[in-house]
Amino acid sequence: MDIYKTYYKSSLGPIEIRGMQDSILSVDFVEDMLTGDADLPFCLKTCLKQIDEYFSGDRKEFLLNLDPQGTNFQKMVWQQLEKIPYGAVVSYGEIASIIGKPKASRAVGRANGRNPIAIIIPCHRVVGSDGNLTGYGGGLWRKEWLLKHEKGYQPNNIIA
Numbered sequence: 001m002d003i004y005k006t007y008y009k010s011s012l013g014p015i016e017i018r019g020m021q022d023s024i025l026s027v028d029f030v031e032d033m034l035t036g037d038a039d040l041p042f043c044l045k046t047c048l049k050q051i052d053e054y055f056s057g058d059r060k061e062f063l064l065n066l067d068p069q070g071t072n073f074q075k076m077v078w079q080q081l082e083k084i085p086y087g088a089v090v091s092y093g094e095i096a097s098i099i100g101k102p103k104a105s106r107a108v109g110r111a112n113g114r115n116p117i118a119i120i121i122p123c124h125r126v127v128g129s130d131g132n133l134t135g136y137g138g139g140l141w142r143k144e145w146l147l148k149h150e151k152g153y154q155p156n157n158i159i160a
Helices: 041-056 072-081 092-098 107-113 140-150
Strands: 004-010 013-019 024-028
Touching: 004 041, 013 041, 024 041, 072 092, 072 107, 092 107
Parallel strands: none
Antiparallel strands: 004 013, 013 024
């Protein structure tokens, strides 16, 4: 199967979106916007539109066919992340309890860190048990920006 890619220029820097004909495989912050594919399948065009709506404050929920690649445990964690409401936060321990593994908060943290579909699978909404921001593959400053954005604050317009 063919894998397509495109880029979105966000307030937090370039975002690379990769997908197949009918599903999204990854959404990652990257350093540079490279050349994307000219003929994008409908699912990637839809993803671009929905990410743009998210950044403009018009979208709180994504309606996309996702196909993140990972272990069964990682997929179980990522499915729970998708249930975290826009603007809310939960702790790693809370996710561990929800999936029936209350002592697995560190494993949840590792799975969270390996989430291949940033923003859409909202790993930025997971915080430490004390409410502090902890780890984010895109950098804590991006996590803070995303959380402020979802709370309705106007984050500083960062152009990276």
